[in-house]
Amino acid sequence: MTNKIIVDTNVLVALLDSRDIHHQRAAVLVQELEQNQNPVAIMDCILNEVYTVFARRCNERGQSFSAVAGSIRTKLERLETIAAYPSANRRHNRVLDLMITTNGLLNYHDALICLTMKSKKLRELATFDRDFQSVPWLTIIE
Numbered sequence: 001m002t003n004k005i006i007v008d009t010n011v012l013v014a015l016l017d018s019r020d021i022h023h024q025r026a027a028v029l030v031q032e033l034e035q036n037q038n039p040v041a042i043m044d045c046i047l048n049e050v051y052t053v054f055a056r057r058c059n060e061r062g063q064s065f066s067a068v069a070g071s072i073r074t075k076l077e078r079l080e081t082i083a084a085y086p087s088a089n090r091r092h093n094r095v096l097d098l099m100i101t102t103n104g105l106l107n108y109h110d111a112l113i114c115l116t117m118k119s120k121k122l123r124e125l126a127t128f129d130r131d132f133q134s135v136p137w138l139t140i141i142e
Contacts, residue, residue, distance in 0.1 A: 004041045004080070005033060005141060006117060008127035009049040012042070016050070016072055017057065022128055029126060029142065040126070041080040043116060045109045050076070084116040091115050098135075105131040114138060 007030075014026035033040055054072060058065040088095070091112065098111040106114065114135045117125065125132055126141040133140055 004039045004122055005124040005126050006082070006113065006122055007033075007040050007042055007046070007079075008113070008125060008129060008132075009046050009053065010128045011126050012046070012050050012076070013053050014128070016075060017054070025128070033126065033141075038124075039080075041082055041122075042076065043082045043084045043113055045084045045112055047076065047081060049109060082116065082120065082122075084112050087116065087119070088112055102131065102134050105134060 010022070011026050011029060014020040014022035015030055017023060020026070030040075050072065051069065054068050055065050057063075058068050094115055095108060095111040098114060099106055099108065102111075110129070110131065113125075114132070114137075117123070118137050123137065124139045124141055128142060132138055
């Protein structure tokens with residue numbers, strides 16, 4: 001499972017939402033990954049966050065979440081989704097330890113992403129979130 005690049009929530013949301021302030025930045029990043037033929041994947045907890053962000057944005061914008069969710073599903077179903085949630089219970093204490101080590105800069109999902117990546121020997125994370133830079137085993141792609 002090595003050599004895959006995990007794409008974080010903020011990159012996906014910016015890519016999928018043309019009104020997002022980082023939309024162009026995300027489009028360029030993803031285009032570069034595709035041009036370099038880098039295999040990309042997401043995690044189940046990232047998918048959870050993407051839908052949660054869009055549900056909130058649709059509510060704030062008076063848009064139909066149903067239509068947006070269908071579009072997101074179509075665009076993301078081609079990506080491999082790595083399961084982090086099944087190991088969350090087993091990794092709970094290490095997740096909390098990582099959150100504490102970063103003084104809370106990493107939230108629970110982000111710490112779970114880091115530990116799942118480590119266990120799967122995945123090192124590269126495409127993200128705009130600088131908090132991940134405090135994790136020594138990750139290489140951040142921006």
